[in-house]
Amino acid sequence: MTVIRSDLVLSQSAFSHIIDVPFEKVDIAKWLFTLPDAEYQRCAPPDHIAAGATYTDDGRRMSINVEMIGTGLVVQHYVGEVTEAAHCRMVSTSDVFTPLGRTKVQVIWDLSAKKIDAHRTEYTNAVISHPAEEFLAFIKQHDISWEKACSDRQQSSGDHNRRETPLFAESIARAALARPIKRQDL
Numbered sequence: 001m002t003v004i005r006s007d008l009v010l011s012q013s014a015f016s017h018i019i020d021v022p023f024e025k026v027d028i029a030k031w032l033f034t035l036p037d038a039e040y041q042r043c044a045p046p047d048h049i050a051a052g053a054t055y056t057d058d059g060r061r062m063s064i065n066v067e068m069i070g071t072g073l074v075v076q077h078y079v080g081e082v083t084e085a086a087h088c089r090m091v092s093t094s095d096v097f098t099p100l101g102r103t104k105v106q107v108i109w110d111l112s113a114k115k116i117d118a119h120r121t122e123y124t125n126a127v128i129s130h131p132a133e134e135f136l137a138f139i140k141q142h143d144i145s146w147e148k149a150c151s152d153r154q155q156s157s158g159d160h161n162r163r164e165t166p167l168f169a170e171s172i173a174r175a176a177l178a179r180p181i182k183r184q185d186l
Contacts, residue, residue, distance in 0.1 A: 002093050003133040004106040010135075010150055012111075013158040014126035017169035023115035025176040026123075029086040033061055035171075040065070043171055049073075058145065060141060070156025073097040077109055086113045093132065103138040106130040111168075123169035127161050129153065162171035 015141040019026075033053040040051035041134075049066040056062055061080040064074070077099075078090035090109040095102060140151045 002104055004009075004093065004130050005133060005136065006106070008146075010105060010129040011153040011157040012126075012128040013154075014124055015162050015165035016122050016124040017097045017166040018116060018120055018122050019169050019173035019176075020119060021121050021173045021176045022112060022119055023086070023121045025028055026113045026121050026172060027062065027176065028088050028111050028123075028172060029061075029080075029083040029085060031172050031175045032063055032088055032090075033083070034175075037064075039171055044160065044165040047160055049162070063126060066160060067160075070097075070152065071099055071162050072156075074107075076109075078107075078109060087111070094129075102130040102140050103135045105135050106132065112178050113172075123165070125161060125165040125168055127157060127158065147161050 018067065027043065035051055035053070037051055040049045047068045049068065050098055051063065054062045054064060056079055061083050063076075063078040063080070063114065065076040065078065067076070073096070075095040076092040080088060082089040088109075088111045090111070092107045092109070094105050094107050096105055105128060105131045107132045109123075110128075112124045112126075114122045114124070116122050125133070135149075136146075143158040
């Protein structure tokens with residue numbers, strides 16, 4: 001069993017982007033769990049590699065994301081703790097494949113929407129990561145200080161989040177404004 005050190009923060013960042021979509025039309029959960037793989041890839045090229053949606057054994061929604069964060073290939077197994085139209089809180093015990101080997105971290109991805117006015121919505125993409133005990137042993141084994149690990153992860157994760165946030169927001173906007181296909185249109 002993976003032990004997460006939630007008392008330690010490896011990295012955290014939050015970025016926002018305003019979209020020209022009424023708040024009432026935004027449905028982050030629907031977007032997240034129907035997000036096509038190619039659209040996910042467009043939201044942070046070349047970092048985003050693959051995405052898909054599934055369920056846990058006990059029926060909770062999951063988003064599986066594969067991406068490069070700095071020099072690490074990260075496979076995220078996000079389980080939805082909150083999956084609402086204006087807010088999703090996704091928690092993953094993520095596998096990280098680095099040039100030095102494999103380890104684990106916990107990543108909490110918080111996606112939220114806030115009404116600005118009748119026509120605009122602010123999307124916020126917040127990410128925080130905590131080390132697993134396995135990660136702490138991994139950096140000790142490779143003679144990497146906690147401070148260096150945090151600095152490297154903060155820089156790469158923050159840069160990634162800064163780049164993906166506006167692209168996620170605009171993807172959510174497109175999904176919100178998409179005209180549903182009616183049977184007679186087929």
